[in-house]
Amino acid sequence: MRPIILFAALSLIASPLAAQTAPPPAPSADTPVAVLVSIPIPAGVPRTAIADGMAKAVPQYRAVPGLVRKLFTIGDDGGFGGMYLFRTRAAAQAWFNDAWFARVAKTYGSTGKVSYYDVPVALDNAPLPESVAAK
Incomplete structure (x- = not known):
C-alpha cells in the first residue's frame, strides 16, 4: 500500500476514536453530581x-447539606456504601473530605473508594417500595 493511501486510511479510523476520547466539556457549577462509595466489609x-x-x-444523612438522595448499598463484591445524588460537586466534596476518609479508616480499618459522576440528566420513575423507604 502506498504511504499516502495508508495515511488516509489510518486517519479515517483514528478520527472517530479521537472524537470519543476528547474530554467532555466542564460541568457548570450547579450541575448535580452522583457519588458512588464502596468500603470493604470488615471480616466477620x-x-x-x-x-x-x-x-x-438515616437521621445523620437527612442533615447532610446538598444531599438529594442516598441509596445505602451492600455489594456482591464484599463492600458496602452508597449511591448519592448531591445538588453540586462542591457539596459532595465538602461531605467526602479528609475527615470523612479518616473516620472510615478508623471505623472500618480500610479506606473507602469514592467516585464522582456529573449528572446532566436524572430520571425518577417512582417511589421506592415501602420495604426499603427510610422512615
Whole structure:
C-alpha cells in the first residue's frame, strides 16, 4: 500500500476514536453530581449488622447539606456504601473530605473508594417500595 493511501486510511479510523476520547466539556457549577462509595466489609461482620447500621444512620444523612438522595448499598463484591445524588460537586466534596476518609479508616480499618459522576440528566420513575423507604 502506498504511504499516502495508508495515511488516509489510518486517519479515517483514528478520527472517530479521537472524537470519543476528547474530554467532555466542564460541568457548570450547579450541575448535580452522583457519588458512588464502596468500603470493604470488615471480616466477620454479618450483612445484617451492616444493614442495621445503615438504618440507624438515616437521621445523620437527612442533615447532610446538598444531599438529594442516598441509596445505602451492600455489594456482591464484599463492600458496602452508597449511591448519592448531591445538588453540586462542591457539596459532595465538602461531605467526602479528609475527615470523612479518616473516620472510615478508623471505623472500618480500610479506606473507602469514592467516585464522582456529573449528572446532566436524572430520571425518577417512582417511589421506592415501602420495604426499603427510610422512615
